Amino acid sequence: MIAQLNTEIVIGSLKLKNPIMPASGAFGPEMKDAIDFNELGALVPKSITRLPQPGNRTPRVCETTAGMINSIGIQSKGLDYYMKYTIPEFAAYSAPLISSISADSVDEFAEMSEVIGNHPDVDALELNISCPNLKGNGEAFGMNAEVTESLIQAVKNVTDVPLIAKLTPNVTSIQDIALAAEAGGATALNVANTLLAMAIDTESRRPLIGNIMGGFSGPAVKPVIVRMIYQVSQVTNLPIIGCGGIMNGKDALEMIIAGASAVQVGTASFIYPTAMPDILEEIKDYMKRHAIYDINELVGSIQVD
Template identity: 65%
Template sequence: MKELDLTVQIGKLKLKNPIMPASGAFGHEMESLFDFNQLGAVVPKSITKYPRGGNATPRVCEVNAGMINSIGIQSKGLPYYLQHTIPAYASYTTPLIASISADSIDEYAEMAEVIGNTEGVSGIELNISCPNLKGDGKAFGMDADISYKLVEKVKGVTDVPVIAKLTPNVTSIQEIARACEDAGADGLNVANTILAMAIDIHTRKPKIGNVLGGISGPAIKPIIVRLIYQVRQVCSIPIIGCGGVMNAEDAIEMILAGATAVQVGTASFINPLAMIEIIDGIKDYMNEYNVNHVTELIGAVDNSSLSAECSI
């Protein structure tokens, strides 16, 4: 069997393969199940500066072809993250991408300066899909100007690659993506969960304590593939596809749409070995179609046969 090259690049960060966990769907306790060195990167749950208790329960409910969650970024705070979480991954060669969430642009920059200059951290993912508490509850990633200012400020305090995690709950994700790229982002995560709601028809109460939550899982994959494709048309920096990847075929579809790497979330709750199986499945695909380097597949969707009437 020929030797395959699965390496991809996000800024100056080189990954041995394009597969990594989605923040919030992965923890160090999974080390007993598989070797983290097999992953392209590890992305622990988003961290906040101060401890947070999270949202009211119930926080998760199952729906057709997916799940809704509203965890509320439960966090033990920055000092714990620095003293315990980062050192826990020190023995692995796989790079750690720290996902951070904050209540203001200045707080994002403050956290990024500390975490981005901490040994053992190879990149920062900005969770700009969380509410901007100084902007009437509007998520940072819903406003192009705010997104630009946030990314620009963070880029000014750290040299590690910075990835902006975009929200799909906007009219034009391309506008936000361009703003982040113009501000110096090294990559874009497309995308966070889609706002959703479920109701128990017997109690007539919402199934989520916070009423609204984010839906993830296979139900949203076609939407995310579309968003990746649209962002790829207007941005040149790497895209990390995130949302609904359950198997290697899903991951390859996102790569063909324009993703450089892919995050896996809900699938790991169903099958903790999903990421490893996806990596193996990508290798099988590359062998079957005589692909030597996975980068040959990035944005390689063939839409030449589509008529003008079908384009959007």
């Protein structure tokens, strides 16, 4: 009798049927024509802001060697629209809904989290602490350990759903920020958001991005993220969601072996709309070949001796 593969991952009270989910900002309802949302581990729509926002000036995206830079900005229809339309749309699927929140201050994070986090169809919150803190001279919340801890604490006081802190890689020590998020009461850590980058058109000598700088993603960033996942896993026992540069099953497995319990897929879905289910099948094939019947056995299984 062939043993069944267990791909279920548990993050706090959040149960995922498998470790594959989209990265916020790289996933929308129009993708239902390409993949079955019910087959994903979780659904993560684009970050929501309290008020409607138009996003950044164009051009917003440019291609680079082995990756892309984007500066979409948190283009958003606002909290009221999200509650009325977006949540019901995604709640129709069996995969858990993780709402990604972006805010301008700690207080605003708490206010939005109280509203969204207590909606019965929202299963977890991803706190985009990589966005600028307008009360902290524009520095991202996740660049400051004290601010990170107080932000997570403020949100934890208003909702009981699992809290995923989305860390920024643009720091000297991501371990310090991870520990601060843990101290604040985070349930899990997303490692990590995009790397700050810039590209120039040498003919016009103008930036290729309207906002001058943007977030670098794609296969070129994967080794940096794998390193950060490993480092964070050495200092905290919180579940880690790996994000950045996953293009195939092997990439996802690298992050899982480094210490990630789950992974998010972004840029790959722009190139291959079926990237997420394809990656899951590649992981299952790997498990069968290596006679590993529980995905959790792979988490942090790196051999360094």
